[in-house]
Amino acid sequence: MIASILAGDTQLYHQLIRPYERSVYMMALSYMKNEADAEDVAQEAFLKAFHRLATFRSEAKFSTWLVGIALNEARSRLRREGTLRMESIDDTPDEGGHTSPAILRDWREVPSEALERKEVRQMLQQAITNLPPIYREVFVLRDVEELSNLETAVALSITVANVKVRLHRARLMLQKQLAPLLRNMNPKRRWIPWF
Amino acid sequence: MVLNCKHVWGCISAYLDDGLPPEMRDLVQKHLDHCEICSVILDSTRNILILTADDLVFTLPVGFSERLHARLDQEMTG
Numbered sequence: 033m034i035a036s037i038l039a040g041d042t043q044l045y046h047q048l049i050r051p052y053e054r055s056v057y058m059m060a061l062s063y064m065k066n067e068a069d070a071e072d073v074a075q076e077a078f079l080k081a082f083h084r085l086a087t088f089r090s091e092a093k094f095s096t097w098l099v100g101i102a103l104n105e106a107r108s109r110l111r112r113e114g115t116l117r118m119e120s121i122d123d124t125p126d127e128g129g130h131t132s133p134a135i136l137r138d139w140r141e142v143p144s145e146a147l148e149r150k151e152v153r154q155m156l157q158q159a160i161t162n163l164p165p166i167y168r169e170v171f172v173l174r175d176v177e178e179l180s181n182l183e184t185a186v187a188l189s190i191t192v193a194n195v196k197v198r199l200h201r202a203r204l205m206l207q208k209q210l211a212p213l214l215r216n217m218n219p220k221r222r223w224i225p226w227f
Numbered sequence: 228m229v230l231n232c233k234h235v236w237g238c239i240s241a242y243l244d245d246g247l248p249p250e251m252r253d254l255v256q257k258h259l260d261h262c263e264i265c266s267v268i269l270d271s272t273r274n275i276l277i278l279t280a281d282d283l284v285f286t287l288p289v290g291f292s293e294r295l296h297a298r299l300d301q302e303m304t305g
Contacts, residue, residue, distance in 0.1 A: 215271075
């Protein structure tokens with residue numbers, strides 16, 4: 033399909049990108065933190081991808097290539113606005129400190145039906161948005177968009193080891209933040225007083 | 228070798244991804260079998276990952292697709 037687009041059948045580009053609209057938007061949203069800016073970044077990313085389509089190499093995955101363009105677009109926009117902290121590209125797997133989870137005495141599974149409630153969805157969105165950027169981007173790609181460790185590493189230009197470390201910390205940060213809140217929201221939970 | 232809770236917390240993500248070497252997985256499993264605190268941490272983390280992966284959490288804004296493709300059309304024909 034890419035060859036046909038490059039040969040002049042540009043309308044096929046609409047079809048090509050449809051499956052990736054959500055991934056690109058999600059990547060943008062994880063950086064921009066508001067829907068309007070995220071949409072703008074996503075549109076720019078798809079436009080840039082269209083203009084750069086000839087540079088796409090078929091050995092790469094198209095989704096990873098697109099997400100990489102969205103990521104660069106979001107980063108350069110934040111850099112222009114002066115809100116992006118410069119991060120070392122040499123971050124080692126030992127970066128940062130330890131992350132400890134929330135200690136709870138019991139846990140009753142929160143069913144997916146709870147997501148019908150707007151407050152639950154907002155709580156999850158907010159928790160992900162609040163993660164520091166280096167953890168948020170890895171979490172979004174791995175656990176929301178379900179890319180592999182390798183695809184995530186390629187998209188973010190970091191090592192697989194760093195993907196694993198950042199993902200681990202992101203998950204524990206979310207557990208620490210969300211588990212106590214979700215536990216209190218579960219109406220079926222029986223309250224056991226602490227003596 | 229016996230793992231303490233902090234060791235296990237450091238393995239939770241790899242355990243959930245089935246990325247631990249077999250011997251380490253067995254040690255973590257043995258710890259989880261008798262440690263309620265770590266079991267709750269594991270269960271709550273797993274549950275949170277299931278919830279955050281649900282498409283309902285992040286949805287495209289209404290009209291996103293239409294606006295995107297209209298802009299692309301404009302660019303392609305302009």
